[in-house]
Amino acid sequence: MRHIPVLICAALLAACSGAKPDAPAQETQAAPSAPAVPAVPPAQARKVEVKNELMDFSYAYPAAAAAIPKLKSWLDADLAKQQEDTKQGTLDERKSAKEGGWEPRTYAHATQWKVVTEIPGWLSLSADRWEYTGGAHGNPWFETILWDKAANVRRDPLSLFTSKSALSAAIRPAFCAQIDKQREEKRGEPVTRSADGLFSDCIDPVESTVILGSSDRQHFDRIGVLVGPYAAGPYAEGSYEATIPVDAKILALVKPEFRAFFAAKR
DSSP: OOOOOOOHHHHHHHHHTTTOOOOOOOOOOOOOOOOOOOOOOOOOOEEEEESSSSSEEEEEEHHHHHTHHHHHHHHHHHHHHHHHHHHHHHHHHHHHHHHHHHHOOOEEEHHHHHEEEEEEEEEEEEEEEEEEOOOOOOOOOOOOOETTTTTEEEEEEGGGGGGGHHHHHHHHHHHHHHHHHHHHHHTTTTOOOOTTTTTTTTGGGGGEEEEOOOSSSSSSSSEEEEOTTTTTTTGGGOOEEEEEEHHHHTTTTTTTGGGGGBBOOO
16 A cells, blocks of 8 residues: 655645645654555456367356355356366267267357345345257256355245245236236237146246345345246247235245345335
């Protein structure tokens, strides 16, 4: 850290206060300053991209996740595992292709972690994941991390509620209404809901990826549901998602120890 000389400091203070620097400032013996404490560098987001004959790989996570050492360690370990699995998949593919006489494919993987919200004591993340392991197309899926900062542990969002089935019942009407609306937009025609119809039934929201969000950055006040291909529609329709505001019925299902972190959406 640089220390501005005493004479310059005095002149600057005089200028800011409006005093006239008519007489030279009186020199005083400056008190010895304490040793400068090295500043802790801010956490940095991480992004890894590798594209070669063995893989097409990318993995990224935000600075908010990197700022939590235990979470960062988990993400770094997952990154290393996914990268190694992708490379090994290509090597296995080449071996099988040589034995079977077909053209080998190069495996691919992509993971993008994003901040859903960060409220006091909690960090909510979601990930778009995708991999190609041969076949006609790649396979996408979703994942979530809800980090309890006080306990320094990862929690399943559903574990904050007293009953998984009760939460499903509470959010299912709004969830299915949103999914049907998106189905109609994608298909260009109204959806006739049928319990035994292919991609026209009202699916269980908690069987997909449930994430917790916030509009005020202070409480969890909305629940998101990320639905991958083949669950609500065929692969060609891609993914679906719905956002349900927290209301009194949902609040009643939150476990007492987590109740202070939730609020009804206004």
